[in-house]
Amino acid sequence: MTTGEARRAFEAAYDRAPEAVASAPGRVNLVGGHTDYNQGLVLPVAIDYRTAVAIAPRDDGRYRLRSTDFEGEVRVDGLPDDPLDTHDAMWANYPLGVLVELAAADLTAERGLDLLVAGDVPRGAGLSSSAALEVATAAAAYALDTPGEALPRRDLAEAAWRAETGFVGLDCGIMDQYASALCRAGEALFLDCRSRETRGVTFDDDGLRTVVVDTRVEHELASSAYNDRVRECEAAVARFDASLGDVTSLRDVDRDALVAHSDDLPSTLRRRARHVVTENERVRTAVDALEAGDVEAVGDCMFESHASLRDDYEVSCRELDAVVELAWETSGVLGARMTGGGFGGSVVALVEAGAVDDFRAHVDAAYAERADTDVDPRTFVCSAAEGVSVG
Structure with missing residues (x-):
């Protein structure tokens, strides 16, 4: 999934161009199952299936969210204090939770946005489509407020993790968000889930x-x-x-x-x-x-x-x-x-x-x-x- 496809889908949905677009990958975990929430060790690899998020600011404090995977539009006036509980809107809790955490950490300004999600990370397949959505949202929102600056990948991963464990309410470890944010092409990520220390390990998949x-x-x-x-x-x-x-x-x-x-x-x-x-x-x-x-x-x-x-x-x-x-x-x-x-x-x-x-x-x-x-x-x-x- 390219950011270009997300950009075009945004323009079709909102009749204007996005001002920031980011994408983040799903992941597989070579070894290290159920060790992350036990403060253990993991060895994930990002995969070349991605979720892209396109956004543009609004001046009325309203948030409008769309996804190419779901019908309709989710609208909220201001960032919510609690997750949305209607079935058709529950997918939007992932980007909304990230925006709540970013604002709380002073990484982004709290303001209205139009947001569109498009991607090809299979949902429900254990490939961490939720973390890809969270990290892509975090990067797009950060880039909107600080264009041209290097992404603070660890800070964005932590905000995405807090969104899933806090706002969404899943008691998960940090592996998925760190993999989506910090992995590099041609490498696996050796992650210590206690210290948050990471090291890229060459994963030469030629052959x-x-x-x-x-x-x-x-x-x-x-x-x-x-x-x-x-x-x-x-x-x-x-x-x-x-x-x-x-x-x-x-x-x-x-x-x-x-x-x-x-x-x-x-x-x-x-x-x-x-x-x-x-x-x-x-x-x-x-x-x-x-x-x-x-x-x-x-x-x-x-x-x-x-x-x-x-x-x-x-x-x-x-x-x-x-x-x-x-x-x-x-x-x-x-x-x-x-x-x-x-x-x-x-x-x-x-x-x-x-x-x-x-x-x-x-x-x-x-x-x-x-x-x-x-x-x-x-x-x-x-x-x-x-x-x-x-x-």
């Missing part, structure tokens, strides 16, 4: 392809189960803190402590903690492997990550498992795992360029029977893309 298989399955339990996992991790933290002291998140627990005190935890909490602790180790292993050019080791980490998410964290489902099994069976697929919150959404696979067609054919031929579904998956071949940009 490799990042293939996303969207199962097109959305399970109703996804949001409630996500919140359950957050609470379970908090309960495990409380147990470890009682035994060890100074444990504020599962980031403070290493493998030795996990083994030594595993009997202090109920089975469910033990498995949740084991996933987080070992997943942080897998992220470090994958980073070292990428830096050494050992992509096969990265693939091994991905398969191991999925097994842990499936068995210890219990956030997979038969559709995701079926795709990972098909990836395992296909020569030239180095690794695969679920990406996103789970219970549906997508699998990300690291595939040799010459094996992409074989992998897609195997999925097309065997997925329905293996997953016991009549829903056809969608497949996207992606490259490691640039983060948020203006213009």
Whole structure:
């Protein structure tokens, strides 16, 4: 999705030209599932599917919002104190929440705007379409007030994250917003979700392809189960803190402590903690492997990550498992795992360029029977893309 397409859609909708346009990418996560809200480590890559936001100021304090994905127009007089609760307007809470946070942080002025959203990041596929929308909104609004200045990417990512956790109300980690804002083309982003430290790691996908298989399955339990996992991790933290002291998140627990005190935890909490602790180790292993050019080791980490998410964290489902099994069976697929919150959404696979067609054919031929579904998956071949940009 180009900013030019968003610009043209804005002009058609509002009969004037936008004054600022920005775009931000979706993301896949190579390794590091459900570690971000545990202050752990993640290794996301931005993908070349983007959301663009075009805006222009108004002088009456009104906000008008449109999206090419939804019918109609959302109008509010002034920035709202609470999220909109009507079904047709709920998508607008993401850009509105960002505008609220930017104004509160004095990053932008509070004034009326016309805003239009256009993009090709698949919604509901676990590719972080919401973060792409939030970060693109933040960048466009900042560029409107400070034209020509470099984007404060971290500040915009933090504002976007606060919008989703505060205004929208999803208790998520910071990975998605940071990936959309800070990733660079040809790199994965090694992110420490506790310190917010980041490092670009060369992800040379020449000869490799990042293939996303969207199962097109959305399970109703996804949001409630996500919140359950957050609470379970908090309960495990409380147990470890009682035994060890100074444990504020599962980031403070290493493998030795996990083994030594595993009997202090109920089975469910033990498995949740084991996933987080070992997943942080897998992220470090994958980073070292990428830096050494050992992509096969990265693939091994991905398969191991999925097994842990499936068995210890219990956030997979038969559709995701079926795709990972098909990836395992296909020569030239180095690794695969679920990406996103789970219970549906997508699998990300690291595939040799010459094996992409074989992998897609195997999925097309065997997925329905293996997953016991009549829903056809969608497949996207992606490259490691640039983060948020203006213009």
